[in-house]
Amino acid sequence: xxxxxxxxxxxxxxxxxxxxxxxxxxxxxxxxxxxxxxxxxxxxxxxxxxxxxxxxxxxxxxxxxxxxxxxxxxxxxxxxxxxxxxxxxxxxxxxxxxxxxxxxxxxxxxxxxxxxxxxxxxxxxxxxxxxxxxxxxxxxxxxxxxxxxxxxxxxxxxxxxxxxxxxxxxxxxxxxxxxxxxxxxxxxxxxxxxxxxxxxxx
Amino acid sequence: xxxxxxxxxxxxxxxxxxxxxxxxxxxxxxxxxxxxxxxxxxxxxxxxxxxxxxxxxxxxxxxxxxxxxxxxxxxxxxxxxxxxxxxxxxxxxxxxxxxxxxxxxxxxxxxxxxxxxxxxxxxxxxxxxxxxxxxxxxxxxxxxxxxxxxxxxxxxxxxxxxxxxxxxxxxxxxxxxxxxxxxxxxxxxxxxxxxxxxxxxxxxxxxxxxxxxxxxxxxxxxxxxxxxxxxxxxxxxxxxxxxxxxxxxxxxxxxx
Ligand SMILES: [Zn+2]
Ligand SMILES: [Zn+2]
Numbered sequence: 001x002x003x004x005x006x007x008x009x010x011x012x013x014x015x016x017x018x019x020x021x022x023x024x025x026x027x028x029x030x031x032x033x034x035x036x037x038x039x040x041x042x043x044x045x046x047x048x049x050x051x052x053x054x055x056x057x058x059x060x061x062x063x064x065x066x067x068x069x070x071x072x073x074x075x076x077x078x079x080x081x082x083x084x085x086x087x088x089x090x091x092x093x094x095x096x097x098x099x100x101x102x103x104x105x106x107x108x109x110x111x112x113x114x115x116x117x118x119x120x121x122x123x124x125x126x127x128x129x130x131x132x133x134x135x136x137x138x139x140x141x142x143x144x145x146x147x148x149x150x151x152x153x154x155x156x157x158x159x160x161x162x163x164x165x166x167x168x169x170x171x172x173x174x175x176x177x178x179x180x181x182x183x184x185x186x187x188x189x190x191x192x193x194x195x196x197x198x199x200x201x202x
Numbered sequence: 203x204x205x206x207x208x209x210x211x212x213x214x215x216x217x218x219x220x221x222x223x224x225x226x227x228x229x230x231x232x233x234x235x236x237x238x239x240x241x242x243x244x245x246x247x248x249x250x251x252x253x254x255x256x257x258x259x260x261x262x263x264x265x266x267x268x269x270x271x272x273x274x275x276x277x278x279x280x281x282x283x284x285x286x287x288x289x290x291x292x293x294x295x296x297x298x299x300x301x302x303x304x305x306x307x308x309x310x311x312x313x314x315x316x317x318x319x320x321x322x323x324x325x326x327x328x329x330x331x332x333x334x335x336x337x338x339x340x341x342x343x344x345x346x347x348x349x350x351x352x353x354x355x356x357x358x359x360x361x362x363x364x365x366x367x368x369x370x371x372x373x374x375x376x377x378x379x380x381x382x383x384x385x386x387x388x389x390x391x392x393x394x395x396x397x398x399x400x401x402x403x404x405x406x407x408x409x410x411x412x413x414x415x416x417x418x419x420x421x422x423x424x425x426x427x428x429x430x431x432x433x434x435x436x437x438x439x440x441x442x443x444x445x446x447x448x449x450x451x452x453x454x455x456x457x458x
Contacts, residue, residue, distance in 0.1 A: 017217065018217075018219070019219070019220075020218070020219030020220060020222075021219075023219070023220070110292075111296075112292075112293050112296040112300075112442070113255075113296050113299065113300045113437060114437065115437035115438075115441070117441040149251075149254055150254045150255050150282050150285075150286055153287075154285070154286045154289060154292040157286055157288065157289050157292070161289060188249070188250070188251035188252050188277070189277045189280040190251040190252075190254065190282065190283060191251055
């Protein structure tokens with residue numbers, strides 16, 4: 001335990017996701033030794049994120065305006081929507097440069113034990129987007145790209161059941177392959193099960 | 203460093219630091235165990251997926267200073283694979299896990315019967331041969347009976363006079379006779395109380411013949427009784443999908 005403000009900072013940093021007690025300490029002492037100008041830039045960035053960032057009213061991604069950069073971009077295909085859990089997943093898919101469609105951010109996954117059901121996520125917004133034309137184009141495909149874990153799989157199952165009700169809509173799920181460079185015998189049962197059910201013709 | 207080995211069901215996982223998780227498990231011999239699984243959130247981790255909720259695993263721990271640490275995991279039953287493909291069964295399974303977690307307060311307190319009950323319920327839900335809502339209610343009734351507060355169903359909760367009785371009162375402890383009946387008691391159908399008795403005693407042929415109305419009313423009584431005895435509300439229970447499978451459906455086409 002350190003004294004006063006230093007320990008307060010370590011405590012606050014330690015509450016951030018992915019920051020363990022050791023990392024919190026390391027960051028705190030880095031900030032303590034850092035150039036005052038660097039620290040005030042960080043301070044301003046933190047302030048701006050709470051004041052200036054909003055959520056896109058179409059897709060739910062973080063945005064500086066009412067609608068985000070991707071939803072405003074006429075070059076992005078309006079017929080394909082990729083459903084993800086969090087804004088950070090949009091970034092991850094954008095980095096692949098493989099996807100030219102648009103997104104829908106749910107804001108999490110269906111996790112009844114944490115009290116998260118369909119009403120706590122942006123599910124209703126997704127359903128109302130389908131059936132609405134964008135620049136004269138209908139949504140014809142929804143890609144379910146929720147996390148490959150228990151809650152993410154259950155969320156994809158739930159959405160798949162709802163989306164089946166829309167005639168002419170194609171619903172796909174990200175393939176979950178076996179990690180490259182591994183031996184089949186070491187694959188866990190969940191991954192192997194999904195790889196089997198998602199197999200394709202060769 | 204002392205090692206021990208047990209089989210258990212993963213009830214809950216919480217993130218810890220950058221790549222670790224705290225796993226809460228209900229084990230066969232050591233009751234509830236909270237342990238750290240290191241590095242499991244990395245995509246390259248071999249036991250990450252085995253330590254997901256619903257996993258029934260053979261696991262080795264070493265005793266740590268504050269929390270024990272998982273060193274090896276083998277899957278016995280990947281119940282989650284079947285459950286995540288059906289949202290109703292998934293929500294029912296979540297209620298099973300949350301109830302088991304809440305009924306085992308102390309770490310290390312033996313809970314062998316509850317462990318068998320949880321694995322039995324998850325197996326039935328994952329296989330999908332029985333109605334998920336009935337499986338959940340049977341689990342809840344038996345779990346309450348292990349905890350010592352199963353609702354009285356065939357006799358009066360107050361004076362013990364044999365029934366069946368036409369009134370049910372949760373604070374009084376279940377069905378009540380006309381003389382003991384407190385004001386504000388519910389008046390469930392006789393069929394509902396016999397459904398609950400059948401679920402408690404595992405008489406599936408009786409339970410599966412029950413009408414949709416009795417099932418709905420029975421689920422309501424079970425939930426009210428459970429919530430009355432738990433300090434905090436179960437978060438998953440209101441989110442369980444309760445639609446009953448049509449009785450005549452010989453082929454279950456609805457897999458979603
Ligand atoms: Zn947007
Ligand atoms: Zn009485």
